[in-house]
Amino acid sequence: xxxxxxxxxxxxxxxxxxxxxxxxxxxxxxxxxxxxxxxxxxxxxxxxxxxxxxxxxxxxxxxxxxxxxxxxxxxxxxxxxxxxxxxxxxxxxxxxxxxxxxxxxxxxxxxxxxxxxxxxxxxxxxxxxxxxxxxxxxxxxxxxxxxxxxxxxxxxxxxxxxxx
Numbered sequence: 732x733x734x735x736x737x738x739x740x741x742x743x744x745x746x747x748x749x750x751x752x753x754x755x756x757x758x759x760x761x762x763x764x765x766x767x768x769x770x771x772x773x774x775x776x777x778x779x780x781x782x783x784x785x786x787x788x789x790x791x792x793x794x795x796x797x798x799x800x801x802x803x804x805x806x807x808x809x810x811x812x813x814x815x816x817x818x819x820x821x822x823x824x825x826x827x828x829x830x831x832x833x834x835x836x837x838x839x840x841x842x843x844x845x846x847x848x849x850x851x852x853x854x855x856x857x858x859x860x861x862x863x864x865x866x867x868x869x870x871x872x873x874x875x876x877x878x879x880x881x882x883x884x885x886x887x888x889x890x891x892x893x894x895x
Contacts, residue, residue, distance in 0.1 A: 738783065738786055738787065739787075741783065742780065742783045742784065742786075742787075745776050745779050745780040745783060746776075746780045746837060746840070746841065748772065748776045749773060749776035749777040749779075749780050749834075749837050750834070750837050750838060750841060752769050752770075752772045752773040752776065753773040753777065753830070753833065753834035753837060754834065755769040755773075756769045756770040756773040756830060756834075757830055757831055757834055757878065757882060760827050760830060760831075760882045760885060760886040761878070761881045761882050761885040761886070762885055763885050763886055763887060770813075770830075773830075773833075773834075774806065774809070774810060774813075774833075777802070777806055777833050777834075777837060778803065778806050780802075780837065781799040781802040781803045781806070782799075782803070784796070784799045785799060795840070798836060798839070798840060801836065802833060802836045802837075805829050805832045805833050805836070806829070806833055808825065808829050809825070809826050809829030809830055809833060812825040812826035812829060813826045823886060823887075824883050824886070826886075827879075827882045827883050827886040828879060828882070828883065830882070831875060831878055831879040831882050832875075832879075834875070835871070835872070835875040835879075838871055838875070839868065839871060839872075842867050842868055842871055843859065843864075843868075846859055846863075846864050846867070847859070
């Protein structure tokens with residue numbers, strides 16, 4: 732499928748792992764719990780995904796560099812809220828929001844890559860400015876806004892640490 736021995740393959744696998752573990756970690760937050768192992772793998776692979784994006788050759792700043800920079804800033808805030816502030820006070824909701832935004836950015840890029848690289852999707856939106864692309868990204872954004880609301884509501888101060 733994706734050759735993990737190439738930079739593209741490694742970057743792609745990191746992204747897939749980050750999305751899968753991010754879904755599990757954020758689902759835990761919605762239910763009021765942190766799943767330590769899933770959260771740690773999510774945060775590590777999300778940081779590595781954004782960082783390895785800068786290893787590809789480029790001439791000038793691209794949209795992917797801007798998304799990567801935003802992702803790294805959001806992850807830094809989330810990491811500080813979780814590990815530096817130990818979720819005290821406002822750090823609790825800040826962490827929840829940063830986890831959801833981090834996962835959203837990964838999914839946003841996955842959708843964009845799907846429209847760029849999967850022939851059937853590419854045929855629907857060859858430039859990325861056609862309605863099918865906008866609709867898909869709009870649905871993803873709406874879904875993540877709803878997930879974000881559920882996460883902040885579910886991850887209250889009484890939330891507990893869960894196994895796994």
